[in-house]
Amino acid sequence: MANYLIRRLLIAIPSLLGISLVLFLVLALAPGDPFGELAANPNVPPEVAQALRQKFGLDDPIFLRYGRWLLAMLQGDWGFSFVSRVNVDTLILQRLPATLFVIGSAQILALLIALPVGVYAARRPYSIFDQIANTFAFIGFSLPTFFTGLVFILVFSIWLDWLPFVYRSDLAATGWRWYWENFRQAIMPIMVLALFQAASMTRYVRSAVLDVIRLDYVTTARAKGLGERRVILKHVVRNALIPVVTLVALQMPAVFGGAIVTEQIFRIPGIGSLLISSILANDTPVIMAVTFVFSCLVVLFNLIADLLYGWLDPRIKFG
Amino acid sequence: MAGSTPASSSAEVGAYGAAQPVISPWKDAWRRFRKHRLAVASLFVLLLIILAVLFGSYIWRVPINEIDFTARLAPPSREHPFGTDDLGQDLFARMLYGGRISLAVGLAAMSVAMVLGVLVGSVAGMAQGWVSSALMWLTDLFLSLPQLPLLLLVIYLFRDSLKAIFGLEAGIFIMVVIVIGGLRWMPVARLVRAQFLSLREKEFVEAARALGASKLRQVLRHILPNAMGPVIVAATIDVAAAIIAESTLSFLGLGFPPDIPTWGRLLFDAKDYLDFAPHFALFPGVAIFLTVLAINFIGDGLRDALDPRRVI
Numbered sequence: 001m002a003n004y005l006i007r008r009l010l011i012a013i014p015s016l017l018g019i020s021l022v023l024f025l026v027l028a029l030a031p032g033d034p035f036g037e038l039a040a041n042p043n044v045p046p047e048v049a050q051a052l053r054q055k056f057g058l059d060d061p062i063f064l065r066y067g068r069w070l071l072a073m074l075q076g077d078w079g080f081s082f083v084s085r086v087n088v089d090t091l092i093l094q095r096l097p098a099t100l101f102v103i104g105s106a107q108i109l110a111l112l113i114a115l116p117v118g119v120y121a122a123r124r125p126y127s128i129f130d131q132i133a134n135t136f137a138f139i140g141f142s143l144p145t146f147f148t149g150l151v152f153i154l155v156f157s158i159w160l161d162w163l164p165f166v167y168r169s170d171l172a173a174t175g176w177r178w179y180w181e182n183f184r185q186a187i188m189p190i191m192v193l194a195l196f197q198a199a200s201m202t203r204y205v206r207s208a209v210l211d212v213i214r215l216d217y218v219t220t221a222r223a224k225g226l227g228e229r230r231v232i233l234k235h236v237v238r239n240a241l242i243p244v245v246t247l248v249a250l251q252m253p254a255v256f257g258g259a260i261v262t263e264q265i266f267r268i269p270g271i272g273s274l275l276i277s278s279i280l281a282n283d284t285p286v287i288m289a290v291t292f293v294f295s296c297l298v299v300l301f302n303l304i305a306d307l308l309y310g311w312l313d314p315r316i317k318f319g
Numbered sequence: 320m321a322g323s324t325p326a327s328s329s330a331e332v333g334a335y336g337a338a339q340p341v342i343s344p345w346k347d348a349w350r351r352f353r354k355h356r357l358a359v360a361s362l363f364v365l366l367l368i369i370l371a372v373l374f375g376s377y378i379w380r381v382p383i384n385e386i387d388f389t390a391r392l393a394p395p396s397r398e399h400p401f402g403t404d405d406l407g408q409d410l411f412a413r414m415l416y417g418g419r420i421s422l423a424v425g426l427a428a429m430s431v432a433m434v435l436g437v438l439v440g441s442v443a444g445m446a447q448g449w450v451s452s453a454l455m456w457l458t459d460l461f462l463s464l465p466q467l468p469l470l471l472l473v474i475y476l477f478r479d480s481l482k483a484i485f486g487l488e489a490g491i492f493i494m495v496v497i498v499i500g501g502l503r504w505m506p507v508a509r510l511v512r513a514q515f516l517s518l519r520e521k522e523f524v525e526a527a528r529a530l531g532a533s534k535l536r537q538v539l540r541h542i543l544p545n546a547m548g549p550v551i552v553a554a555t556i557d558v559a560a561a562i563i564a565e566s567t568l569s570f571l572g573l574g575f576p577p578d579i580p581t582w583g584r585l586l587f588d589a590k591d592y593l594d595f596a597p598h599f600a601l602f603p604g605v606a607i608f609l610t611v612l613a614i615n616f617i618g619d620g621l622r623d624a625l626d627p628r629r630v631i
Contacts, residue, residue, distance in 0.1 A: 026476060138612060138615055138616060142608060143608055147607060250462065253464065253465045254466070256465045261571070279471055279472075279475045287471075291468045298464070
């Protein structure tokens with residue numbers, strides 16, 4: 001297991017490097033640089049601007065600049081936010097827990113919806129239940145998160161007045177009340193993300209179970225007298241989950257996209273809303289860092305998916 | 320052929336044709352597509368939306384930028400079938416106009432993604448050795464890029480210079496299309512490569528090779544047409560994804576400017592008036608939803624029609 005983990009970690013490093021290279025190239029190829037304003041300012045003599053450029057190495061060849069940037073990122077020197085006047089890494093660490101909480105809960109909830117529905121639908125393919133589930137799945141992933149979010153606010157906050165529509169990190173309540181208030185304000189964003197996820201996951205689960213359920217070993221398990229529950233849970237679902245894990249891991253970039261939208265709608269103080277506000281405020285260091293954190297999270301979730309494979313499919317460990 | 324003289328001259332053509340009517344692959348696909356009732360219904364809905372968006376503004380001749388402060392945020396009425404927005408502009412006319420952009424972005428971004436994906440996938444599928452693995456590494460790298468953050472980053476960095484080159488509207492249109500398409504080609508490339516890997520070993524390709532067909536001819540005449548089924552399905556679903564991506568950008572206020580009322584942009588403008596003018600958000604939202612749902616169902620029907628082996 002440790003061997004497998006190390007191998008996977010080693011594979012993750014080149015993809016992280018590749019991602020950082022793509023991000024850096026995008027930034028480097030973009031027109032305009034931090035000293036653009038300086039050059040346009042008539043009060044700054046051109047020699048001074050030139051000296052500054054040289055001091056900060058802006059005229060060096062691009063791979064040298066990339067190396068320097070990467071080294072700084074690795075040492076935890078992520079720069080300084082132009083707008084908030086704090087270090088970028090402190091800013092991101094403040095915001096990250098809210099994002100991870102919403103995304104994580106939404107994924108778990110989506111799995112809790114998709115697994116039973118998908119398995120049940122696959123046990124009776126083309127039955128009424130299957131067709132209804134399928135239609136709902138189509139509706140679910142055709143509804144963009146920004147629209148579901150607005151509809152939820154409209155129904156639950158404005159018409160019914162049940163739930164608050166602004167997420168607050170500075171709740172005044174304490175103790176149990178704090179948990180209750182936190183739960184109430186988190187319901188809508190989590191539901192929006194979870195329903196969107198659950199829709200596509202249900203289809204994955206259904207097709208994966210359908211692929212497995214007709215195999216001979218399932219018939220064998222039934223023939224030797226195992227209960228239906230045991231056959232489905234231990235024999236079918238475990239094997240059907242292997243392709244589902246791949247597809248869910250491939251979906252992670254889309255999940256982060258949805259998280260940015262929900263954070264924006266419900267004003268959750270996470271890194272998604274941080275990204276939008278820094279784009280609107282031209283805060284380049286924060287934008288770069290948040291994009292990089294999102295990429296790292298995607299790689300991290302792919303790593304978790306790889307570990308899940310090892311657990312679901314013992315053959316991989318010896319491979 | 321000797322010995323097969325027909326009994327009468329008129330029976331000559333009919334005998335075979337009547338017993339075994341020739342069905343072209345497209346006809347066969349259409350027959351399978353028709354069985355998917357929701358897909359057929361969706362096709363009608365989508366055609367209706369496309370017709371409305373293309374020709375609606377010639378029938379509904381209300382200008383999209385006629386400001387009328389006496390009718391701010393008015394609910395739907397006979398004068399304004401979808402109500403008005405925060406400046407008293409007719410929402411129906413704006414949606415007809417904006418829908419044109421939304422659909423055009425979807426189609427154009429899909430084309431970019433398809434061209435890139437088919438190109439990368441074919442090269443990776445035909446080439447052996449390091450070219451293939453390098454291209455696949457690139458594909459996997461792009462797959463693990465977070466699309467929306469990167470989309471926002473690129474738009475933030477390149478917005479101004481493209482505006483300067485192509486003008487405001489065309490600049491943003493080109494950028495949105497290229498960026499969305501440029502981040503959606505990876506699944507297509509993988510699909511095409513997988514198809515190529517199996518097709519290029521088939522006997523009919525071997526026959527073509529034996530007859531001296533060049534690599535390019537093998538690909539264009541023999542392999543690619545046979546690989547197109549799943550690609551068409553992916554292309555259809557990609558249009559829906561691109562429409563959602565464009566709407567998301569506009570909804571975040573980073574896509575098209577306010578004077579180009581794409582459906583996402585309308586939602587962005589509407590979200591602050593949700594409490595007293597819900598129609599303002601509901602109409603564009605439902606339009607996006609219906610379009611995307613119809614396209615997804617059509618994609619599902621096409622999968623039944625063109626890719627019958629797959630069970631999803």
